[in-house]
Amino acid sequence: xxxxxxxxxxxxxxxxxxxxxxxxxxxxxxxxxxxxxxxxxxxxxxxxxxxxxxxxxxxxxxxxxxxxxxxxxxxxxxxxxxxxxxxxxxxxxxxxxxxxxxxxxxxxxxxxxxxxxxxxxxxxxxxxxxxxxxxxxxxxxxxxxxxxxxxxxxxxxxxxxxxxxxxxxxxxxxxxxxxxxxxxxxxxxxxxxxxxxxxxxxxxxxxxxxxxxxxxxxxxxxxxxxxxxxxxxxxxxxxxxxxxxxxxxxxxxxxxxxxxxxxxxxxxxxxxxxxxxxxxxxxxxxxxxxxxxxxxxxxxxxxxxxxxxxxxxxxxxxxxxxxxxxxxxxxxxxxxxxxxxxxxxxxxxxxxxxxxxxxxxxxxxxxxxxxxxxxxxxxxxxxxxxxxxxxxxxxxxxxxxxxxxxxxxxxxxxxxxxxxxxxxxxxxxxxxxxxxxxxxxxxxxxxxxxxxxxxxxxxxxxxxxxxxxxxxxxxxxxxxxxxxxxxxxxxxxx
Numbered sequence: 001x002x003x004x005x006x007x008x009x010x011x012x013x014x015x016x017x018x019x020x021x022x023x024x025x026x027x028x029x030x031x032x033x034x035x036x037x038x039x040x041x042x043x044x045x046x047x048x049x050x051x052x053x054x055x056x057x058x059x060x061x062x063x064x065x066x067x068x069x070x071x072x073x074x075x076x077x078x079x080x081x082x083x084x085x086x087x088x089x090x091x092x093x094x095x096x097x098x099x100x101x102x103x104x105x106x107x108x109x110x111x112x113x114x115x116x117x118x119x120x121x122x123x124x125x126x127x128x129x130x131x132x133x134x135x136x137x138x139x140x141x142x143x144x145x146x147x148x149x150x151x152x153x154x155x156x157x158x159x160x161x162x163x164x165x166x167x168x169x170x171x172x173x174x175x176x177x178x179x180x181x182x183x184x185x186x187x188x189x190x191x192x193x194x195x196x197x198x199x200x201x202x203x204x205x206x207x208x209x210x211x212x213x214x215x216x217x218x219x220x221x222x223x224x225x226x227x228x229x230x231x232x233x234x235x236x237x238x239x240x241x242x243x244x245x246x247x248x249x250x251x252x253x254x255x256x257x258x259x260x261x262x263x264x265x266x267x268x269x270x271x272x273x274x275x276x277x278x279x280x281x282x283x284x285x286x287x288x289x290x291x292x293x294x295x296x297x298x299x300x301x302x303x304x305x306x307x308x309x310x311x312x313x314x315x316x317x318x319x320x321x322x323x324x325x326x327x328x329x330x331x332x333x334x335x336x337x338x339x340x341x342x343x344x345x346x347x348x349x350x351x352x353x354x355x356x357x358x359x360x361x362x363x364x365x366x367x368x369x370x371x372x373x374x375x376x377x378x379x380x381x382x383x384x385x386x387x388x389x390x391x392x393x394x395x396x397x398x399x400x401x402x403x404x405x406x407x408x409x410x411x412x413x414x415x416x417x418x419x420x421x422x423x424x425x426x427x428x429x430x431x432x433x434x435x436x437x438x439x440x441x442x443x444x445x446x447x448x449x450x451x452x453x454x455x456x457x458x459x460x461x462x463x464x465x466x467x468x469x470x471x472x473x474x475x476x477x478x479x480x481x482x483x484x485x486x487x488x489x490x491x492x493x494x
Contacts, residue, residue, distance in 0.1 A: 041259035048262035052243035061103030064228030073150030100139035264340030343401035363423025438472035
């Protein structure tokens with residue numbers, strides 16, 4: 001596999017994942033104004049708190065096994081270490097089913113024995129009990145989805161995720177409007193649809209697979225856990241960066257401010273899902289195979305080239321959402337959430353910077369340095385919590401956003417420094433300055449655009465911002481001009 005073909009594969013899978021992310025985000029954008037308008041700010045805050053708590057529990061309950069699924073599949077396929085695909089499938093499915101069941105039961109026990117005073121809201125204990133089943137459902141969905149990722153069946157996985165998301169949206173909307181307009185009804189509809197979806201996904205993944213309990217391998221599960229458990233720290237840190245501030249905002253400022261913060265954060269998260277999560281899904285399986293087949297030099301060249309294009313996209317995302325975010329938040333969520341717009345520049349900048357970890361940590365991931373990844377992410381998570389404790393009482397939700405940005409910068413920087421000793425991914429500093437300069441020009445230009453219609457202002461800012469950035473980049477970067485000429489030549493000679 002050459003660098004060019006590697007980029008082609010990345011672009012193909014990135015296109016699939018991005019298209020799916022756009023469609024999934026579309027469902028989110030549809031549900032976003034529905035939830036923010038039907039629910040009060042404190043109910044929306046509780047919705048956010050429950051969501052991130054389930055995410056945290058799923059991260060713990062998986063014990064990091066979703067990571068070795070991608071890493072070990074290629075080895076099992078080639079029977080490199082004595083494992084075959086029959087043992088791989090049986091170990092993954094039965095192993096994660098058992099671990100997920102235990103995690104769900106432990107959480108139910110914790111909720112049952114805990115005093116009401118722990119939750120600071122009488123509704124939370126009931127809601128946590130009702131939603132506990134989502135822990136095992138999402139653990140199993142992660143198992144099957146990552147098998148699809150490992151097999152590089154991105155198109156099928158995307159189709160599943162899109163259908164699942166819109167089915168959940170449909171179920172929730174029908175429930176809220178016609179059956180029960182409260183959080184219990186919302187979550188019952190969610191559980192029914194998600195459980196049905198994961199059963200369908202399991203049938204698709206395991207089609208033509210002889211899943212026998214006899215093939216379950218404790219030795220393989222042990223190897224996967226050795227690789228995966230340290231990466232739980234990575235996932236928990238990632239989750240803690242997203243949820244640590246929610247609990248502290250709830251404690252310091254209350255559910256209403258949490259709802260305002262969560263709405264603005266969710267808007268940034270839709271962009272993260274499209275730009276960053278697609279990259280995280282597409283990149284690792286490709287560079288792992290490239291490393292096994294072509295070695296270090298080809299892998300480094302591929303990752304560095306991919307990083308160049310990520311930077312090209314990242315700068316306008318930060319600058320653009322910083323301008324259009326406040327108007328978009330008010331348009332989608334209503335005026336009662338408009339005060340949350342202050343956090344958007346900090347949060348989206350942090351999310352884009354965090355996306356660079358997918359490139360900088362390639363060496364650690366390839367060489368299975370899970371403990372190092374755990375330590376780096378744990379450090380960032382601890383810093384995030386400390387900064388939130390210091391900044392939230394003084395600066396409110398803005399302090400929480402600043403803490404998120406600083407923590408993501410620390411995570412990316414530490415990964416770059418440590419991983420460079422194994423696989424040094426160079427930062428293309430000249431393009432960084434070129435693309436950064438182009439994004440600043442775009443920001444200065446579109447922030448001046450104001451019309452009597454907020455909606456028309458948003459459309460003009462987005463449309464003209466894209467044109468301004470494209471022209472500026474084309475003017476200052478030779479490589480972009482060469483790529484544009486190549487595509488134009490191919491188009492003319494089709």
